[in-house]
Amino acid sequence: MRIVVDKREKNSGIPELLKESGIFVDFATLKVGDYIVFNNVVIERKTISDLLSSFYDGRLFIQCSELVKHFSSPLLIVEGNIIEDLKSESDNSFRSYDQKIQLVYDSLITVVLDFKIPLVHTPNIEHTTSFLIAIANKLSRKYSYGPLLRKIRKQTSEQIQQLSVLSSLPGVGGMFAVKMLKEFNTPKRALNASAAELAKIPGFGTARAQRIRKILDNAYNEVDAENQKTLLDHLK
Structure with a gap:
């Protein structure tokens, strides 16, 4: 059996485990996903730290958009122990443990509900390897040919930033951000569009459109110093 593996996964330890199990590993620079086990089956692997960082900078939205755009059966593997990994994870945002837990859940909800991408949780690279082998085995019994590479144009950092701006609006998320740009x-x-124009986006709805317009159009009101501090702490 053969699995196409993104070159950036070389140091993860998974390719070596795949080889030890008799899998032929074909390294390539993948524009979308980390592992291709069949033509339309691509797997994105993220550790808890990866998941958080991609959520912070908006990469998660563009990655999910590209997964569903180019593959009919994308999967996301979330690898690690959420509780323990978040306790040991450090960043410069001064977010509390509870805030980071909520961000992880928010990102997973976006993946499942907005992009309809199934999630698989594995505790470590050994279990991730076992899952990859299991899905490759299942597909090899059904089909006589393995994964094929396709030419995919990678999104630019500017496009990621554009999606990040729109996806931060209340009730928008990654999928609607993509629809707004389209x-x-x-x-x-998109930000200058009327509520009626926004509501025409499939699935967007009038209530969501009106809420966004209200937030964009209403003037900012000054708050007292104590409330200002609370607001800024919330935004960190």
Whole structure:
């Protein structure tokens, strides 16, 4: 059996475990996903730390968008112990443990509900390897040919930032951010769109459109110093 593996996964330890199990590992620079086990089956692997960082900088949204765009059966493997890994995970945002837990859940909800991508949780690289072998085995029994590489144009950092801006709006998330850019072409046009124009986006709805317009159009009100501190702490 053969699995195409992104070159950036070389140091994860998984390729070596695959080879030890008799899997032929074909390294390539993948524009989408980390492991291709069949033509339409791609797997993105993220540790808890990876998941958080990709959520912070908006990469998660563009990665999910690309997964569903180019593959009919994408999967996301979340690897690690959420509780223990978050306790040991450090960043410069001064977020509390509870805030980081909520961010992990928010990101997973986005993946499942907005992008319809199934999640698989594994505790470590050994279990991730076992899952990859299991799915490759199942597909090899059903089909006589293995994964094929396809030419995919990778999104730019500018596009990631555009998606990040729109996805931060309340009730938008990654999938609707993509739909907004497809509908209006630029973030500026999307942000200037009327509630009626926003509501025309499939699945967007009038209530969501009106809420966004209200947030964008209402003037910012000054708050007292104590409340200001609370607000800034919330935004960290």
